[in-house]
Amino acid sequence: MKFHSISSRSAIELLSFLTALTYAVSGNMETVLPTAAAVLAFLPISGEKTRISTRFALVSSLALCLPLSAGIGPGLPVVFSLILLYSFNALRIAMQYRHPRNLFSRQYVITVIENNSRMMYSFLLSVFDCILLCFFDLRPVMYLMEVLILCLCAFFLVCNHKGRIMFVSPDRERQVRDLVKGNLKTSVPEGELPAEVANMSRMYDKILTIMEYDKPYLDEYYSLADMASSVFSNRAYLSKTINTFSGKNFRQFINCYRVNYSVELVKKNPGLKVSELSSLSGFHSVVTFNLAFKLNMGETPTDYIRREKLKNLRDLSTYEGRERSTQQELS
Secondary structure, three states: OOOOOHHHHHHHHHHHHHHHHHHHHHOOHHHHHHHHHHHHOOOOOOOOOHHHHHHHHHHHHHHHHHHHHHOOOOHHHHHHHHHHHHHHHHHHHHHHOOOHHHHHOOHHHHHHHHHHHHHHHHHHHHHHHHHHHHOOOOHHHHHHHHHHHHHHHHHHHHHHHHOOOOOOOHHHHHHHHHHHOOOOOOOOOHHHOOHHHHHHHHHHHHHHHHHHHOOHHHOOOOOHHHHHHHHOOOHHHHHHHHHHHHOOOHHHHHHHHHHHHHHHHHHHOOOOOHHHHHHHOOOOOHHHHHHHHHHHHOOOHHHHHHHHHHHHHHHHHHHHHHHHHHHHHHO
8 A cells, every 4th residue: 555645644653653552541451452553544545635534533533532531441442443444434435436537547446456455454453353342351362362453553554664555465466556557568477378378478479569669559540450460360369369468458558558658758848739749649639649648647648748847847946956056066
């Protein structure tokens, strides 16, 4: 799980620590880890607004401390923390559907996987908390559950700080992120494949070589039949090969290369207009270019160009500042 705001992450982790410290000072040791672990789950994932998570964590931390002043036993704070946690998850899921267009962006795939990991974390925490409450009088069981909750929290924090997705193997995560970034080279080793798919893998390597060196996608009239002629195959088998190894149909496959090419053009010359980018990248129309760019990059070409211009201005101002400092030192 990867975060966009260091300040938000630090604030929520601090709230988790203060919540645990409050319960520890009050003598309710059995509620320390469950409540702190629940607050940690409010950490935002990719594509989420950090302010909402921070405010929710703050309200939750304050609300969890209220039972202390009323002299209520440890069961209610733990149950209340789980209710808040699942309410937060339900709210986040509902917010994902406020902007339907975002559901078709490449980044949404990572958001769904990270959200599933957070739900798994919530589920495991719920199981440990329920066992802890049911066997509250049995100290060995209670201590075991607290150790498991502590290990779960440690695993959660390590994954977050390393930008890893919980409960997903490194190889699988790398494969998913490559596909999301538009790296269409992700494939399964041939030794683990049937003969037919191994042949498709070799054909796919030929396709990638043609796409990278010949750049046929710059021709707006480039078709599936043209590619089939290049690799000496029929259209049906070629289409199946592309779909198997890239997860895209032919048109999506071609447009992905065109969008990546337009991104490189913008980096070299941010002054290009959207219509010029569309034509130079091989798109038949600006409308198709806008849709494909939004689908692959998660933002419109106009927004991306504007961001690149601001980035260049900041880099230029930084360079000029260093030059002035160097001249002043020499003088």
